[in-house]
Amino acid sequence: MRAAVVYKDGELLQKVLKVLEELGVEVEVFEEPKNELEDFDFIVSIGGDGTILSLLQKLRKCPPIFGINTGRIGLLTHSEPTNFPEELKFSVERFEVETFTRLSCIYGGEEILALNEIAVMSSSPAKLTTISVSVDGIELDRLRCDGMIVATQIGSTGYAFSAGGPVVDPYLDSFIVIPIAPFRFGWKPWILRSDRILEIQAENALLIADGQIEKNISGKVTIRKSNHPAVFFRKRGRFSELARKVKRIE
């Protein structure tokens, strides 16, 4: 088996390589995520959730990812620097994986993928922009706001969390639609089935995928469930970890 190790934080690198060597895995090391990561049997990420998100942006076809958390909360990672050897061995030996829906966002004929969320933002901070959201051709809402988020359930602890959204079961495949700072007396987040096709319309806006600014847009953006899910090694106790960690989000 061939594994890629992507690290943001280099301190653990040698220890990780040693564990993988013991597992008989052939390893290549990457300082930065690259498309060729697609060709490995699995990926070990040393960093935080942000490292995994940026890594996923390089991958359409996604080998299983194992994350060692050197960041803050670590909802996408599988282990802490203190306990990663057992967890990594367990994961690689069992090789049980789980997949999570990614968003496929089409604008100008190009596809952008996101695990957490796609945000369409006013291109000028603190300037309201009018954004319309449609679901399967039905206008759900149209409001003046700083931006609009379409998130997956995994992204419910990302930007949608800040915008005031609920926490969604990691195993409930779904979309969250929520505005950022809407200038209106009443509004509500929406939780939708993941087979819905969403369209967001805005002028002079920024398209942001998992926190990375992708491009300036004007007009219509289509968002739907991607055929290229994110793949992770199965994480034991993912739900109970979430229940515990969500209160510590800051």
Place this chain on the structure above:
Amino acid sequence: MRAAVVYKDGELLQKVLKVLEELGVEVEVFEEPKNELEDFDFIVSIGGDGTILSLLQKLRKCPPIFGINTGRIGLLTHSEPTNFPEELKFSVERFEVETFTRLSCIYGGEEILALNEIAVMSSSPAKLTTISVSVDGIELDRLRCDGMIVATQIGSTGYAFSAGGPVVDPYLDSFIVIPIAPFRFGWKPWILRSDRILEIQAENALLIADGQIEKNISGKVTIRKSNHPAVFFRKRGRFSELARKVKRIE
């Protein structure tokens, strides 16, 4: 075919009977919901969403329901007094139905069903009570509050709406867990898969199902997906109607 007509508002009764007669349906009229409604081929409800909720409380096995709205918003009903004849004919002739998960709530060996929500409330208004919620044996939260709601996606426009919850796609089978007036600096609603088993623990509390006080409780209440869903005639444009009506909720 045999139909039961349950009416809260009697004004339309004769018109409804006439339409059903034209459809060749044998009819029995009920001023109040009764268990024997289970034995009919379908039910016509003349009233508001509350009429349908109270009707469902009498039914385990649920014949398809058709609602004529004489109440406020009418998210569970199929037609207004002005357009019911066409809609009713269409529904009965096609006989396409859709089912929605109900909550099965077990306390003291007894089962209570609810379409919208189960609420566990402090038995004394404005007195905080401590409520704990567990999901598949994992404690999700424990807080002092006026009460705790477990709702279905259909109930997202019920009491959970008032408590600050999101609007959930009527076709996304799911549970909403949300406290009422929690006395804590931070809290979030949760959206869960409907195959989760929930336990709510509280002392000296009231158990309320779809707005009806059921009993005084102390200890543990178990809530899960019932084997007895609510059955409705298919409602064309249910989602677009929801998108439109949700802003008018008051």
Place this chain on the structure above:
Amino acid sequence: MRAAVVYKDGELLQKVLKVLEELGVEVEVFEEPKNELEDFDFIVSIGGDGTILSLLQKLRKCPPIFGINTGRIGLLTHSEPTNFPEELKFSVERFEVETFTRLSCIYGGEEILALNEIAVMSSSPAKLTTISVSVDGIELDRLRCDGMIVATQIGSTGYAFSAGGPVVDPYLDSFIVIPIAPFRFGWKPWILRSDRILEIQAENALLIADGQIEKNISGKVTIRKSNHPAVFFRKRGRFSELARKVKRIE
């Protein structure tokens, strides 16, 4: 000087009496708050914020209160059991006081006082009631909800906090108007000048003052700033304590 000591928690009583004796204060001990507390030069409360609130309900004319916290957060109290002797001596020797607006609530010709809040609640849990709020004769809002709260700035960390209200500067004399679980797409809390006169209208409702159910009401309740403020010994660092403790409210 004559002091009354009211205790909910008796463990500290002897220590408190000893400190007061050393200060040359004549003391009378009360297991329960009584109206005659009005006639003392100051009051020492051993208990939590709730003890002080129930004590205040017996007082129109209010001698300065010193609180020793044996409860949870202790936003109204002046000291903890560990440090009360210095704080109590300091307070009694300096005798600097500060006053906080109480709400005067008139219903049926009778006056009820509250330091934190007056709540008008649906008399049946989980049953919506329609409540209207007017300010100086202008209808601010009318909505279906579980209840309506009028709080002082001190009460911003009480029931209004649970209902979703902001934290208000303890030295900004003001009223908070906020509904509990409003069944409406849009709503907002209001922060008002404390010289406004409020009227709340509801049918078959409960009137609750600082967490105590006072009476069943139907019709109009008038709420305004009372001529009988609550009086406390000056609390050094009240604002910084609030900034620190508010995050720990639960």
Place this chain on the structure above:
Amino acid sequence: MRAAVVYKDGELLQKVLKVLEELGVEVEVFEEPKNELEDFDFIVSIGGDGTILSLLQKLRKCPPIFGINTGRIGLLTHSEPTNFPEELKFSVERFEVETFTRLSCIYGGEEILALNEIAVMSSSPAKLTTISVSVDGIELDRLRCDGMIVATQIGSTGYAFSAGGPVVDPYLDSFIVIPIAPFRFGWKPWILRSDRILEIQAENALLIADGQIEKNISGKVTIRKSNHPAVFFRKRGRFSELARKVKRIE
């Protein structure tokens, strides 16, 4: 008397000039706000609330402003195009004014004024920035967010409204402190006395006053009550208008 007429929308200009001529007022017309507006006896603004906000940015000393609303809601304006002649005559003849606190924001030795709010925003959209807020030297909060708003009570219907803040009585002199999209499990808006001195600390942020980007900042911004309030002709029924219009904000 000398009046300046500032117009964003020119359609009404001739009518306004005619009314002012009848009142015997000498008039000068401005297509854009300029500092010399300070030297007039009063100002007539033809436009929306935004026109008045941009006009105020040119004024330290502020002559009384009369607003004719050609924008959306019109909370700062005094009349609509249909009824302005009576209102304008009434205002000029009576010459009763009211003043509203403006924020004085000091950064790098320079002062910026704002009527609605000062916002410190992440300079990169959708990138969290860490912002700390202190009040009279006490740290109120420190969190990762899109931005932080300090608003006046008049600004409670501005950006603070979108961020989730309450509506504040226009005659309750106060500051609102509220984060935009805070990435934390718990947070609350704060309402403060207007004699508090606030400091906001952030790195690589934007300073925005009443919706206009002022400058890039790093470090500490001080915000306090300005000595140069905004001055308006008295608006009859300001509070009742607010109660009515707030529900229409969008």
